[in-house]
Amino acid sequence: xxxxxxxxxxxxxxxxxxxxxxxxxxxxxxxxxxxxxxxxxxxxxxxxxxxxxxxxxxxxxxxxxxxxxxxxxxxxxxxxxxxxxxxxxxxxxxxxxxxxxxxxxxxxxxxxxxxxxxxxxxxxxxxxxxxxxxxxxxxxxxxxxxxxxxxxxxxxxxxxxxxxxxxxxxxxxxxxxxxxxxxxxxxxxxxxxxxxxxxxxxxxxxxxxxxxxxxxxxxxxxxxxxxxxxxxxxxxxxxxxxxxxxxxxxxxxxxxxxxxxxxxxxxxxxxxxxxxxxxxxxxxxxxxxxxxxxxxxxxxxxxxxxxxxxxxxxxxxxxxxxxxxxxxxxxxxxxxxxxxxxxxxxxxxxxxxxxxxxxx
Ligand SMILES: *Cc1c(COP(=O)(O)O)cnc(C)c1O
Numbered sequence: 001x002x003x004x005x006x007x008x009x010x011x012x013x014x015x016x017x018x019x020x021x022x023x024x025x026x027x028x029x030x031x032x033x034x035x036x037x038x039x040x041x042x043x044x045x046x047x048x049x050x051x052x053x054x055x056x057x058x059x060x061x062x063x064x065x066x067x068x069x070x071x072x073x074x075x076x077x078x079x080x081x082x083x084x085x086x087x088x089x090x091x092x093x094x095x096x097x098x099x100x101x102x103x104x105x106x107x108x109x110x111x112x113x114x115x116x117x118x119x120x121x122x123x124x125x126x127x128x129x130x131x132x133x134x135x136x137x138x139x140x141x142x143x144x145x146x147x148x149x150x151x152x153x154x155x156x157x158x159x160x161x162x163x164x165x166x167x168x169x170x171x172x173x174x175x176x177x178x179x180x181x182x183x184x185x186x187x188x189x190x191x192x193x194x195x196x197x198x199x200x201x202x203x204x205x206x207x208x209x210x211x212x213x214x215x216x217x218x219x220x221x222x223x224x225x226x227x228x229x230x231x232x233x234x235x236x237x238x239x240x241x242x243x244x245x246x247x248x249x250x251x252x253x254x255x256x257x258x259x260x261x262x263x264x265x266x267x268x269x270x271x272x273x274x275x276x277x278x279x280x281x282x283x284x285x286x287x288x289x290x291x292x293x294x295x296x297x298x299x300x301x302x303x304x305x306x307x308x309x310x311x312x313x314x315x316x317x318x319x320x321x322x323x324x325x326x327x328x329x330x331x332x333x334x335x336x337x338x339x340x341x342x343x344x345x346x347x348x349x350x351x352x353x354x355x356x357x358x359x360x
Contacts, residue, residue: 004348006306008341009181010244012236020232029228032209036231040187043238048167050194052201055231056208059156059178059191061224063089063126066152066174066193069203074121079109080314080328082128086154087313090126098122099314099323106130107267107282107331111139118143124150129168130309131267132157132184132279137171144173152176155194159185160245160277169194179234184248184279185241187234190226247342248278251349255281255338258353263290263360267335281338282308286360288333294359295336303352308337 045053156178179190211221
C-alpha cells in the first residue's frame, strides 16, 4: 500500500493553475502586491466580510507582524498546546511567553485561568483556535477589555470556520491565519493578518513591505509579502474549497462511526452555533504507551498519523522559565491526528479505525 500521511496537500487540476499563470506572463509582474495577489486579497476580504485583511508570505510572519504592529511589550499570555510558531513568534520579538493551561475538552487555552496569570507587564493574550475549534472568545474578549490588553488569535487552523454566523477569523483585536500547503485552504506558502482598525492595518502593510513606500522610509520593516504564483494557487484553490471541506466531512463521519469511543476521546467543539471546516481529526488515547502502540501498528501498515501537538510548548528547552501546565502535559503525549484529506479512500479510513481499535 502507498504511504498514507496525516495529510496530503491539495493540488488542483494542472490546467487550471496553468491558465491562471497565463495572467502572470501577460502582466510580467511576479511579486510585490501584483494583480493576482490583490485579487485574492480582495476576494477573501469580501468573502469573509472582514474589514481589513492583508495576505502575508506565511502564517508565522503573520503572527510576528501582529505582535509588532500592536507594539506589544513585556509578557504575552499564551497556550502551551499549539504549533511551536505560536511560542517562537513571541520569543522572536524578545517578549516573554506566559503559559496558561488548556481545557481538557477542546484543548484550547482555559479562559478561566487567564486572569490569575495577568501581571502589570502583560500586554496581550495570544491564543490558538486549536483544530479550528473556537477558544472561549467571549470570555477572553471581556478579560481583554477589563485589563486593557490585546487579544490575538493564531487562527491558522480556522479558515472556513464560522462561529455565531461570523468567520472565526473576525474575532479578537487581530487574527492570523496560515495558507500553508498542509492547511484546509492553501497558497503553497502564505498567510494573512486580520484587524479592525485602519491605522493598525496600514502599519501591518508598511511592515510587510520593508517599512517603506518608494523613497519614503517610515520604519524598520520586514519582507512579509507574497508572490503572484502563490496568489494564483490561492485563486484556483478557492474554487475547490467547498468540495475539499465536503470530502473531509465525509471522512470525519466514518471515523466518528467506527472508532471505539469507550477507550479514547475526540477534542470536540464546546462552542455551539459552529460551522466547522473539518481541518483535523485528533484523538486522545488513554495513555502514552497505548499512543505509541497505535502509532507503531499504523506505521506497520505504512500509515503515518502525526503527534499533533507534541511536545507541550511550555517544556521546550528554549522557553526561559518553568511553567506547570498539567492538562497540556497530560494530553500532549497521547494525542494523534489521523489521516484526513478529501481523496483518502474510505476503505482505508475504515482500516485505520480497525487498526486503532485493535490496539485499545
Ligand atoms: C501552520 C501553523 C502555523 C504556521 O503557519 P506557517 O504558514 O507554516 O508559517 C502557526 N500556528 C499554527 C497553530 C499552525 O498550525
